[in-house]
Amino acid sequence: MPLVLPLAVLLIQALLMGLMPADIPTIAYLAMVIVPVLSGVCVLLRAYREAKHARSGWLLLAFAIFIWTGGAAANLWHEWVLGRQNDMYREAMLAFHLSAVPLLLLIATPWRAGWSEPIRWVDAGLSLALGVSYFLLTWQSLTARGAPDEASVAVMVWLVDAQNLFVAAGAVVRWRAAQERAERDLFTAVATHSVVYMVLAGLNNHWVAAQGPEISSAITVAFALLMTLALRPAGPMMLSQVPLRVVLMVRSLSPVMIAGALLGVSLVLVPFDYPAGVVGVLVAVLGYALRNTLSQASTLATGELLRREHDALQSVAFTDALTGVANRHWLDRSLNEAWRRALRERHSLSVLMIDIDHFKLLNDRYGHTTGDHCLREVAEALSSALVRPGDHLVRYGGEEFLAILEDADANGALVVAERMRQAVSALRLEHMDSASGLLSVSIGVASALAMSGRAPITLVEAADKALYDAKCQGRDRVVVAAGAGNADTKQA
Incomplete structure (x- = not known):
């Protein structure tokens, strides 16, 4: 044709x-x-x-x-x-x-x-x-x-x-x-x-x-x-x-x-x-x-x-869809940046590792829908305890959260961590498998003065170890890690 x-x-x-x-x-x-x-x-x-x-x-x-x-x-x-x-x-x-x-x-x-x-x-x-x-x-x-x-x-x-x-x-x-x-x-x-x-x-x-x-x-x-x-x-x-x-x-x-x-x-x-x-x-x-x-x-x-x-795409890429706080992708980039700033300005950097107590039991008893609701409520409560522009909350994975506190030593980080723990307790969310019958969190704190030759991952590891100690000591508490720049282990 x-x-x-x-x-x-x-x-x-x-x-x-x-x-x-x-x-x-x-x-x-x-x-x-x-x-x-x-x-x-x-x-x-x-x-x-x-x-x-x-x-x-x-x-x-x-x-x-x-x-x-x-x-x-x-x-x-x-x-x-x-x-x-x-x-x-x-x-x-x-x-x-x-x-x-x-x-x-x-x-x-x-x-x-x-x-x-x-x-x-x-x-x-x-x-x-x-x-x-x-x-x-x-x-x-x-x-x-x-x-x-x-x-x-x-x-x-x-x-x-x-x-x-x-x-x-x-x-x-x-x-x-x-x-x-x-x-x-x-x-x-x-x-x-x-x-x-x-x-x-x-x-x-x-x-x-x-x-x-x-x-x-x-x-x-x-x-x-x-x-x-x-x-x-x-x-x-x-x-x-x-x-x-x-x-x-x-x-x-x-x-x-x-x-x-x-x-x-x-x-x-x-x-x-x-x-x-x-x-x-x-x-x-x-x-x-x-x-x-x-x-x-x-x-x-x-x-x-x-x-x-x-x-908008960056926000989606760096935001946890369920809780609305930052995700691990954001953490991987921002923790190193925070460490470099602390090194350049010669101030301390603190990391808080937060875990919801007995969260698996909560999911098993109340269902995943309730579990998701609790995650959102906890994320909002934890965020409300961070009042400075340089403080950030990250969903680390599952029921774990991580907070980065710039220019905060161990004592300052301990105050913020305790404020977080109390904010979650104030939610008064039912959790029958918890000792108090209410939802609670355990928090591990690690602080250090930024030094060249040291990686920020050591702070995360120290905070995770402190979190483990908090769980071993009965949960619903804050433990500050020894080492990583801290004088000794403290409990709140």
């Missing part, structure tokens, strides 16, 4: 010209309208096969084709219906120039940019201004000295070639920088059509136009080829990685592409049409400034969004 329809169209066109030589001009003019229309329909069909983010690109391509077809229809009307041979038709030339506007917008706009984004509308305005300014420049160069002569027609032809080259080059660059399958498919079609059209239009304008409409109608090959590209199946999802420098270069050039071209065209237009040229210069400068402002705002907004998402 991708090849059958365009080949059939071209074959019918050639056969009709061969069988009806007397009607060749009519057939040629009709072909230059019918074939682009069919091509536009194929592009529309492809648009509705694509995802939403890719659909707008195909719709812009179809819009460009239909505008071009309007120019061809104007030529057909003047030459076939009105019988004005070899004249320059203002409306046809305007349509041909404006057909580049959707293509310029497509080439200059970042991939996946939606129409809800203001930058898209700025690009649309700049593209339209460029199309109109270029038409005015072309028309003025053709009619500046009255009736068109050979020299003015030559200038006009070269200006048309320059426009076609600009569009084709931009399309090829975007094709080269395409990273997604849908983007690659779209710009393969745009680039191929633009390059073939540029070549055929150049040949027609410079060498074969005088041979008659049957030769000029060869331009339909570009549209038949576009039919093939629009009807073919989507390409593979995976593409070879485009070099990052290419992508960055294209993204860097796209903001200045249309505005720069508009500025250049408007400056050239000033001697021919001063008001239009000045307006074009102002639109180019203001449009570029507005586009840069919007782009910068978008970049800042994206950066802020990424920062917030990073913070």
Whole structure:
């Protein structure tokens, strides 16, 4: 199907010209309208096969084709219906120039940019201004000295070639920088059509136009080829990685592409049409400034969004889902940082190891739902006992918690630990397997003056040993470890 329809169209066109030589001009003019229309329909069909983010690109391509077809229809009307041979038709030339506007917008706009984004509308305005300014420049160069002569027609032809080259080059660059399958498919079609059209239009304008409409109608090959590209199946999802420098270069050039071209065209237009040229210069400068402002705002907004998402992900990664306090991942990073700060500032660091007494028995008697509720309540009570910014609570694992107290010696840590124990007791959570009938915790405390050559894990080990001693001594108590910088073992 991708090849059958365009080949059939071209074959019918050639056969009709061969069988009806007397009607060749009519057939040629009709072909230059019918074939682009069919091509536009194929592009529309492809648009509705694509995802939403890719659909707008195909719709812009179809819009460009239909505008071009309007120019061809104007030529057909003047030459076939009105019988004005070899004249320059203002409306046809305007349509041909404006057909580049959707293509310029497509080439200059970042991939996946939606129409809800203001930058898209700025690009649309700049593209339209460029199309109109270029038409005015072309028309003025053709009619500046009255009736068109050979020299003015030559200038006009070269200006048309320059426009076609600009569009084709931009399309090829975007094709080269395409990273997604849908983007690659779209710009393969745009680039191929633009390059073939540029070549055929150049040949027609410079060498074969005088041979008659049957030769000029060869331009339909570009549209038949576009039919093939629009009807073919989507390409593979995976593409070879485009070099990052290419992508960055294209993204860097796209903001200045249309505005720069508009500025250049408007400056050239000033001697021919001063008001239009000045307006074009102002639109180019203001449009570029507005586009840069919007782009910068978008970049800042994206950066802020990424920062917030990073913070949220980091919070999830370092937070225990059940209790809401920090988890072991946070501890692995933060304990070493706290130790380095203590070493640098020459102050003590304390670690408290906290364990809920007889928690397994509580789970067995009351169920895991009650156990989870108790863990949350205990975590909240323990956290409430930490009043300084440098104090942190971590769920160490299961029913064990760990607290880091910066700039706290053994005596200060003992006070905090006792406050924690009392906060849990104040919850008065029922625990029939406990000696008091209420939920309680045992706490081991270890403190040390940070010293080089010693690892912070020694504090954790000392606190864990003190916790073991607290359990052996009857639970529901605080024990301060001997060693690890502590003078001796204390019990509260």
